[in-house]
Amino acid sequence: EVQLVQSGAEVKKPGATVKISCKVSGYTFTDYYMHWVQQAPGKGLEWMGLVDPEDGETIYAEKFQGRVTITADTSTDTAYMELSSLRSEDTAVYYCATGLGIHYFDYWGQGTLVTVSS
Amino acid sequence: EIVLTQSPATLSLSPGERATLSCRASQSVSSYLAWYQQKPGQAPRLLIYDASNRATGIPARFSGSGSGTDFTLTISSLEPEDFAVYYCQQRSNWPFGPGTKVDIK
Numbered sequence: 001e002v003q004l005v006q007s008g009a010e011v012k013k014p015g016a017t018v019k020i021s022c023k024v025s026g027y028t029f030t031d032y033y034m035h036w037v038q039q040a041p042g043k044g045l046e047w048m049g050l051v052d053p054e055d056g057e058t059i060y061a062e063k064f065q066g067r068v069t070i071t072a073d074t075s076t077d078t079a080y081m082e083l084s085s086l087r088s089e090d091t092a093v094y095y096c097a098t099g100l101g102i103h104y105f106d107y108w109g110q111g112t113l114v115t116v117s118s
Numbered sequence: 119e120i121v122l123t124q125s126p127a128t129l130s131l132s133p134g135e136r137a138t139l140s141c142r143a144s145q146s147v148s149s150y151l152a153w154y155q156q157k158p159g160q161a162p163r164l165l166i167y168d169a170s171n172r173a174t175g176i177p178a179r180f181s182g183s184g185s186g187t188d189f190t191l192t193i194s195s196l197e198p199e200d201f202a203v204y205y206c207q208q209r210s211n212w213p214f215g216p217g218t219k220v221d222i223k
Binding site for chain 1: 119150152154156161162163164167168173174205207209211212213214215216217
């Protein structure tokens with residue numbers, strides 16, 4: 001069974017950095033890209049970026065370029081998303097997602113709520 | 119950069135009715151478009167990929183059509199569990215549309 005299990009909720013102050021993990025099981029981690037998606041409260045889905053776990057190559061959405069770092073640890077089959085210089089507008093649920101054999105997202109993590117508040 | 123727009127923003131229908139949702143791309147995406155369903159408090163679920171292919175386990179009442187810049191998601195007869203928000207997504211840089219909420223009339 002394919003599973004993507006994310007780390008728990010976080011509360012951060014403005015200007016801080018948050019790092020969220022996404023541990024996968026049930027498939028070969030290095031075979032497929034891992035994507036991250038942001039969803040602010042009551043808002044839509046926003047693609048943030050991806051990592052190719054096989055070689056660590058990344059692609060980031062322009063909106064998050066310079067503030068987001070996505071990595072993959074193949075020794076633990078875990079992907080990470082780090083977002084820096086947090087501001088209140090970054091309060092959101094963050095999802096990891098992957099597509100096994102298709103270029104869309106057929107498996108998702110459960111989501112991690114990040115609250116940015118002073 | 120390809121931008122996706124969805125219409126209507128909200129669709130108010132009764133169970134058993136047919137739902138027709140639209141997604142338009144700012145330039146051609148060929149058939150490389152997906153549809154997702156999201157219910158409150160849940161992660162999105164892939165319904166349709168490459169415009170017309172149902173994902174694994176998706177009921178036959180969901181169908182997708184279109185190519186180029188205009189796409190449609192059709193729910194032939196709404197079940198109570200279908201009231202949700204629906205997003206389209208294209209696979210080049212993976213942006214999502216703003217969503218269509220299907221709510222109960």
